[in-house]
């Protein structure tokens with residue numbers, strides 16, 4: 056077998072590999088919005104512990120408290136009457152899929168914080184959910200201009216499978232930092248790792264730094 060046969064075989068193997076492993080490369084403009092190791096999702100995948108607590112507007116409550124000067128609790132009507140913000144944000148799941156321009160509507164976390172007045176010692180926020188899920192984020196990151204308690208997706212009530220009636224959205228961190236079925240926000244002084252953070256996920260979870268797992 057001469058040299059060109061070897062090359063041809065190599066090329067055929069490569070072509071076969073490409074055929075069986077198709078890669079849809081996003082265009083350049085979109086690639087720059089994709090954090091390292093992420094690919095664009097088809098549709099909007101659903102990912103959670105598999106528990107979808109049923110929403111009853113009569114009994115639903117949201118609490119914000121802990122180290123705060125004015126801990127508060129809202130029922131559904133009170134929460135829905137808070138000022139609404141609509142924004143589009145990219146969503147990055149640690150398992151490798153991203154979705155661009157998810158259209159959320161809801162209440163800015165910064166508005167909630169202004170109402171409950173976290174004490175100066177409060178440095179972290181623990182999000183608590185109806186399925187028992189929790190996740191922790193530094194207070195300074197929660198105060199970002201795009202951090203929302205979302206109750207709408209694409210202008211419609213947030214569907215249960217995406218965390219309805221209300222979920223956190225913290226666009227700058229991996230999606231596990233955005234708790235679905237939100238029931239509480241707890242201001243704490245000392246960091247308190249959440250469900251996945253205790254099971255080996257990175258404590259910070261910045262997709263642009265590939266902070267996926269502890270040690271990354």
Ligand SMILES: Nc1nc2c(c(=O)[nH]1)N[C@H]1C(S)=C(S)[C@@H](COP(=O)(O)O)O[C@H]1N2
Pocket residue numbers: 099100101102103104105148149184185186188216217218230231232233234235236
């Ligand atoms: N309450 C709750 N929130 C959760 C989770 C969960 O299991 N329970 N999973 C997290 C993870 S790992 C991801 S990727 C996103 C997925 O959100 P989606 O189902 O709307 O795509 O929700 C996050 N928030």
Ligand SMILES: [Mo]
Pocket residue numbers: 102148149150230231
């Ligand atoms: Mo995730």
